[in-house]
Amino acid sequence: MHPVFLPRGHSATTVPVTFVNAATWPAQRERLDSRARAFADAAGFEPKAGRHLLLPAADGALAGVLFALEGEDDASKDLFWPGALATLLPGGAYRFANASHDSRLAALAFALGSYRFTRYRKPDAKEVKLELPGNVDGEDLSRIIDGVTLARDLINTPANDLGPAELEAAARALAARHGAEVRAVVGDDLLEQNFPLVHAVGRAAARAPRLIDLTWGEASHPKITLIGKGVCFDSGGLDIKPESGMLNMKKDMGGAAAMLALAHMLMDRGLKLRLRVLIPAVENAISGSAFRPRDVYRSRKGLTVEIGNTDAEGRLILADAIALADEDKPDLIADMATLTGAARVALGAEIPPFYTDDDALAVALADCATSENDPLWRMPLWGPYDALLESKVADVNNVSSGNFGGSITAALFLRRFVAAAKAWLHCDIYAWNQSSKPGRPEGAECQAARALYALLVSRYG
DSSP states (O other): OOTTEEOTTOOOOOEEEEEEOTTTHHHHHHHSOHHHHHHHHHHTOOOOTTOEEEEEOTTSSEEEEEEEOOOTTOTTOOTTGGGGHHHHSOSEEEEESSOOSOHHHHHHHHHHHTOOOOSSSOOOSOOEEEEOOTTSOHHHHHHHHHHHHHHHHHHHSOTTTOOHHHHHHHHHHHHHHHTOEEEEEETTHHHHTTOHHHHHHHTTSSSOOEEEEEEESOTTSOEEEEEEOEEEEEOOTTSOOOHHHHTTGGGGGHHHHHHHHHHHHHHHHTOSOEEEEEEEEEEEOOSTTOOOTTOEEEOTTSOEEEOSOTTOOHHHHHHHHHHHHHHTOOSEEEEEEOOOHHHHHHHOSSOOEEEOSOHHHHHHHHHHHHHTTOOOEEOOOOGGGGGGGOOSSSSEESSOSSSSOHHHHHHHHHHTTOSSOSOEEEEEOOOEESSOBTTBOSEEOOOSHHHHHHHHHHHHO
16 A cells, blocks of 8 residues: 555544535535634635635644535546645645545545655655545555656656666566566667667667567467657757757656556556567767768668658657567557657647547547546547658658648657557657646656556456
């Protein structure tokens, strides 16, 4: 059980948290004893979402908490509002006195809101605990929280302490925990074993590029392959990024982190899958050996790729990994990457787009994204835009010849490397919270993994 949750049968005294909204507040106010009602009136408490009030007991102790949510019929309500409690409340043990919009998501948000990245500074002394609502599966919730925490910690770690080798170490630690196997193809061995695009992108860095390959489960079970972009820092290469574009590039391995998080959830649950996780891990650096604009490389699949821009490196390393995955003819290849700024222009930082040719998969994933409050939005694999990737000297260019639809053309580039898999899914994530919101502290974020976990549990659980 995650440490933020009180174990079943605990003996701790818990403080009740009462959820209210504009419609329920009048009745809830009347249920308060006269002293608490007078205190709430004197404090000017209003049932606006996010407002809270600590109610004192006669001896000055904390007797209860009022916390306001949106109305039940509010279409734009945030199911993670209870996540704000983790930072608002004083240290102690709490319980939900009544139902929120979704008790499971409320408990999840409470735990996710308590996350702090403490590798380089001391954590807050305050400790807030929550008694799980009786209908919530605490074990499953805990494995989700542990996965999200793993991803956030990896993404938040700066590049000086998290390069390709450290990312491999994180994968090996996860594998050891769950009895999985890991192999890695490192440095010039990438050329010998036919991963030329991974090598081309990573060869300029002092830290050797690699292809990390984790496998778990019985070979007879359905094959699910997860691929995460592991660019541990992205300078942009010779097409160097401006200062503002480079600032948060420690998060460019967010796809790899999210897929390791998802792998933890799946393995910890013991789903009957043949799980494979592929992480091409590189640093896109600048040196005399850096790959150049207009270079041409033959990919693992055999397609030749002209380099239109060295800052579109993520799709290159993913292409070799997808080609490897496709050779195994899995039931599903799902890749996740902090791939394009165009995705942020289209949908903002909080809603990653996803792409697939499988309509049933798209509907199921969209439903899971909604039920898990892990937003995703399907975008079209618009066939006519394929022409924008044409090259006069190679089979394909790694960037579009136009200025629009950059997330779509990136997805279309990746689709060219899928042939035998029964289904393919691509998520273009941001992996970062621009500012703190309930359950989502500013900094690293594990996007799309919870929705994918719910989807795979529904299919194979």
